[in-house]
Every structure is written in C-alpha cells, then in structure tokens.
Amino acid sequence: MTTQDKKFEEQEVALSRRDFLGLLGKGAVCAGALVGAGSAVALSETQGSKHAFQQNDEQYAEAVNDPPKIPDYNWNDHQWAMGVDTTRCIGCLRCMEACKMENSVQMDANHYRTWVERYVYLEGSNTAIVDTQTDPKNIENTGSETKFRFDNRYRNAKVDKAFFVAKLCNQCEHPSCVQVCPTGATFKSKDGPVLIDTTYCIGCQYCVQACPYGARSFNQSRGTAEKCNWCYHRITKGLNPVCVEVCPTGSRIFGDRNDPESPISLFIRNNHVQVLKPEMGNAPNVFYIGLDKEVV
C-alpha cells in the first residue's frame, strides 16, 4: 500500500469534521421534527377535547359525572365569558375599587385583580402614552393610595385620540399560569375561570411571571398569588361579577356562552370581537370591541 492509498483509506474511514457536523445537524432536524410532531399531536388533542391541563379521561369523566358540590350549581351547565366594550369605558375605576372590596385585595394602587389603562395619542405622534392608576401622578392627584382616579393631565395638551381599556384575567383556554404551577394550586375549572387554591399556593410566583397579560400579582399580606376569578363565589350563586355589577356604563358584559340569549352571547354574535395577544396561543375568554392597534 502506498502512502497515498493509506491516506485515502483513512479519509474513507474517519468521518471528517465537516461531515460529522452535517450529520449532527440533520439528526437535530429529524429529532426536532419528531418532537414537534409529537407536541403538535398533543396540542391538537387538548384543543380538540374539553380536557383541562393534565387531565386524563378518567378525571374528565369524574368532572362531568360528579361535579363539585356547590349548592344549586352544576359546572357542566355553564361556560362563562366576559366582554369589554372599550368604547363605553369612562375610566372611573369603580370596577377596580369594588373588586378590591369584594375580594379583599390589598388596597394600595399596585395590587389589583382588574385595572384600567388610559391610551393617549398626542397630535403628530404615532405611539400611545399609557398610564394606569399606579402612575405616581394619578396617585398624587387623589391624595391617597387607596383612592383611584385618573388625573386631568391632558387638559391643555393637543390630544389626537384617547380612550380607556379595562383589563382583567382572560381566563384562558390554555392558561400559562396553570402550566407552570408546581403545586397544582391554580387550575382551570370546567365552567371557565382559572381559580387559585390559596391553601396550596406556596407563593413562588412562577405564575405571575408566566402570565402574558400581567393579570396576576402577589398578595403580600396573604403570601399567595392573586388573580381575578370572575368572582367565582358570585357567579355560582347567579350573581354577576362585581366589576360588571358596578360598571355605571355597562362597559363590561358577562354571561354564559351556553345560553344563546345571554348578554355575552349576544355581544359576541353581534359585534366583531377581538382578544388580547392572540399570537400567544392562550385563547382568552375575555372579548373586546374597540381595541386599538397599540393595545396589548
């Protein structure tokens, strides 16, 4: 064997670095495709069925056949949803204050289950200036951390357009917060709302970070996560959530999607509704009309 032959053979046998990396790349693509396909199947399964996150068939059957013992209420009969008509919101923040009262949320401006944002486009500007009740100027205006009001800072400004948008937990069909909870303290109930079992919450705040809508906060005094649950204790008794109850202009609409004549069904049917951040894939259950391009 000549030296040249030997070299040739060595080249044949040993994998060159270039080939190795090429193969590695192909392998990664194949593996990725496999995983992707697998998760796509898994996703389509969860989206297709009514199963909640990590709920097997047996548990789903249990939820249907033996619903939680709530007097005069069966969670199989309802599918709650909320609508927000931003064109009717006057930014009075009564919803927020009533919510804090009803649900014993901490009373300072930075803890809340629902809130209202003010979007203002000044003349010639293409970007909105956004503020909420947590803005120091708004707090200063009321003179108290426990009263909530928007100040009149744009009185003399040249405003092109301005509007309020009420926000709250979207009670998503695929809630990120439930997915990350390490203890099973937060979960999706069968009738819609995402609930928190405060006795099981360890206050790790993963859910606060996971929520793409910033709808969760941390209740310092209780040491657990805090979020809107559409006043689950009220809706199971036939009452409206308290923010809907106090809204003086009817900017919030609530009801049962199983009932085709409920306010929310009419709202969704008769209007072109939108949801916030549809690209996140969370499938929110709060439907908006009158959203502007900059509202996220």
Add this chain to the structure above:
Amino acid sequence: MPKHIVRLLGLVTVIAIVVFSAKHFLTPDSFYQYGHFRGNAVAEIASKVPKLDGSASCEQCHKAVYAEWTAGIHRKATRNNAIQGVVYKSGPGCEVCHTGPAGNHPSKEAMPLSIEDRVTTITHKHMDHPANVPSRKLLLSPEDMRSVCLNCHEKLEARPIFQRQIEVASHSGEEFCTKCHNPHSPRIIYASLPQVRRGDPQAGKAVAAVCSGCHGEAGMSTSPTFPNLAGQHADFLVDALKSFKSGVRKNDMMSPMAAGLNEADIRNVAAYFSRFSCSVTGGDKAKALLGKAKAANCAACHSAGGLYGSGAPGVSGIPTWPNLAGQNAEYLSNTLKSFQDGSRNHPVMTSIAKNLSDADIDNLSAYYASMKCK
C-alpha cells in the same frame, strides 16, 4: 453482593417508602379527583359570601332614597339601552358611589337606633373588613361627594362623548355638586328643590324702610345704577345679603347695611321685596336685538327652563340664582364689569364675564332690561 451496595439499596428503599407513604397520607383525597389540583377547592372558593349585594338589597330599608334613585337619571342612564344587540345593565347603583359592601351592613334587628348612633354604626360596621381594607364611609360628606361625582363626570380627554362631563372650573368652581344636584337623581328638577325657610313679609316691611331710600318703596330702584329688588327670588336676596354680611361681597353702601341685619331680618326683608311684581325698565331696542343672540350662554342658568329646556328668558329656574329680566340695564352692565375687573367674584360668572366684550355687555344688559320679568 458487597456490603456497601446492600446498605445503599436499603437506604434507597427506606427513603422510597418514606416518600411514598408521606405522599399517600399528605395528598388530600380530592387532589387528583378532577386533575392535578384539589377538587374540593372549587366548592370552597364558590362558598365565599358575596359582599356587594346590589341596589335591591338597599331598598329594603332605604325606600325613599331608593325611589328617588329609581326615578332619576342615574337609574335611567343606561337602562334598557340596547346597543349593537346587547342590552346593557342599568346605570350606577347604590354601591357604585357608596363604595362599601352591603354584605357587612347591620342587620334589621340592629337598626332601631337614634340617627347619630345609626350613622356611627353604619360607618363602623363598614370598617369591619379584613385588616388590609381601610375604612370607608357609607355616608358621604359634601367634599367626598364632589370627588365621587368627579370620578365619572370630570372632563377627561379619554372619556367617550356620551358621558356627561364638566369642566370643573367653569361649571361649579369651588361649589359642591350637591348645592344644585341631588346625587341620587342628579338632573335638576326645579319643583323638587328643597324649600328654604321662608321669611315673613310683614315683619320685613319694617326692615325695608331703610332700603327704600335707594331700592324704592316697592323694590323699583330710584337710580338705574341700583338694582331693582321687586320680584327677585327671595333665596337669591338672602344669599346676597349674607355674602355682604360675611364680606364675600363688598359694597360701600350694602356692606354696612347688611352688617346690621340678623338672620331673621335678612329672610324677612328678602321675602318682602320678592313679593312685589316688577315692571319692565326697558332698554335700547337695537342693542337688545344684538344681545338676544349672545344670551344663549346665559340661558342655561338664567332662564326658567334651566339647563335642559327653554323657558322665560331672564327668569332663573333656580331660586338661588338671580332673575335678570327687568333689571336696570346700567346696573347689569356695571355688575358684569365688576366681575371682569375682579371687584366681584363668582366661580361661574367671573369666567363668563371675562369672555364678554364691552359691546356684548351693553347689548346683553339692554336685552335683559327689556324682557318681561314675570
């Protein structure tokens, strides 16, 4: 098998037994009932007692106020308001302004108390929240009420136009909303305004003797620079005399006059002059025509129809606001000028007068002087 492996396996087994038995005993029965959460939690969350009860629960005891609210614009604001196929709920209910959960309201048994006791009981009961909720007053003071009204009715750029909004400075200045509006039924219904204590015109006659030198025996003044008092609203005259007395208004003649009058004198003399019927003093007709065009601004307050309707021009619908019809043109124009130069001040009138030219003032004065006053 080597000893150390046996020990290791043993240790692992023990740990496994401890972990699994701990999981078995510590996991609540309902944990995997419906999924990866405690099934009983659903019913527990649902069993919380609602705190806000809705306006209907207030009606049980507060029937009169509830009826007032039901008849008023606050109730009607959005009632049966079908927009884009959706029937919106009714306007602001009790708990929107009286922010305080009715769920903590004292029971009926606890209610038969004196009014003072009742007030403190209500406010104290309403402080009965979990510690992190500060106290809220159920009964609102005028100052509170102002901020409560402005929560929804202050003019903000972002507020939709269907909402009734006010520029505070020009609408009411420092006045409290409740001076003119009943918050339960805020649209001003003139007939329902509370009657102020009426004076006795007979007793007022004695007091009026001093006034007649300038304001005339029957309230028609002796000089065009002095105002006619005949037919003027008694409530306005009382307000005017009181503000001279307290120094809010100053006038070389009137201040010492008013200083010598007591409360009863003021009421009586006001009642005395308001009973006379006035006669038209007249004004320049050409100017009056020009003034009529400008008077639309004044009509909101100084006409019988008030803010929401048309009525006899110059006869104010609210008894604490002056009638202008039949007043002396010269007095009217002097008054507007005194608002302009700041020698007289009023939250509404000062800003309105400052937007008028001298010609406007002349024309308006002529217009109101020529109007029929009753």
